[in-house]
Amino acid sequence: MTDLERLREMIESHHKIAFFGGAGVSTESHIPDFRGANGIYRQKTNLPWTPEEMLSHHFYEEHPVEFFTNYKNFAEAMVAAEPNRAHYALARLEEEGKLHGIVTQNIDGLHQKAGSQNVMELHGSILRNYCTQCGRSYDVDSFLSLCSPVPHCPYCGGIVKPDVVLYEEPLDMDTMEDAMDAIQTADMLIIGGTSLVVYPAAGFIDYFAGDSLVMINQDETGRDSTCDLVFHDSVGKILGEVVGV
Known part of the structure; x- marks a missing residue:
């Protein structure tokens, strides 16, 4: 057998x-996976941070422009996938x-x-996003349309965060x-x-x-x-x- x-x-x-x-x-x-032979963590970038660090909570807080620019590329690739x-x-x-x-x-x-x-x-999921200030929910298409590059809630001005667990988050x-x-x-x-x-x-x-x-x-x-x-x-x-x- x-x-x-x-x-x-x-x-x-x-x-x-x-x-x-x-x-x-x-x-x-x-x-792409993360740790495989062709994984995200093995990819070279021209930036001073590793892909893993750019998906961390402290990077999200300290470098919002770079975080959302990087995250948007991930999200768009996933939305297009079947x-x-x-x-x-x-x-x-x-x-x-x-x-x-x-x-x-x-x-x-x-x-x-x-x-x-x-x-x-x-x-979590890229499909769910929420305003960190007023809690309003946004689907992924609405979220991506707000990324310019940092997405702000049009109702209260708060940052719209993806409902995904970043490194350093529970x-x-x-x-x-x-x-x-x-x-x-x-x-x-x-x-x-x-x-x-x-x-x-x-x-x-x-x-x-x-x-x-x-x-x-x-x-x-x-x-x-x-x-x-x-x-x-x-x-x-x-x-x-x-x-x-």
């Missing part, structure tokens, strides 16, 4: 599957009653675009609790497209108490040895072939 056949058999025999995913889920949608086989495969599994929750570190909204309903976005407590519950109550957990080095999110998989743990990631991770099945391949390719999308 091949590993793909084993994975297909695992999915068929489980009925409360959770998926924990990272940036590698969206690479086939032409959104779901890939990984997103559609997970949406299919949810529709079939197999998958009961997606816990994602991504902020691109592609899981929902593919049709998934129960998605826990640990790091995760949303309700989202964390929902994510931990989805993983803890799952009978099977599929981990995909994440190097499992960003905490506290990476620690969530420790709550898994089921009997089948699967890893799908291009690179090796420190958790590979604890998994029942490991694929060093793209998430879209593996899940697409197994689910048939």
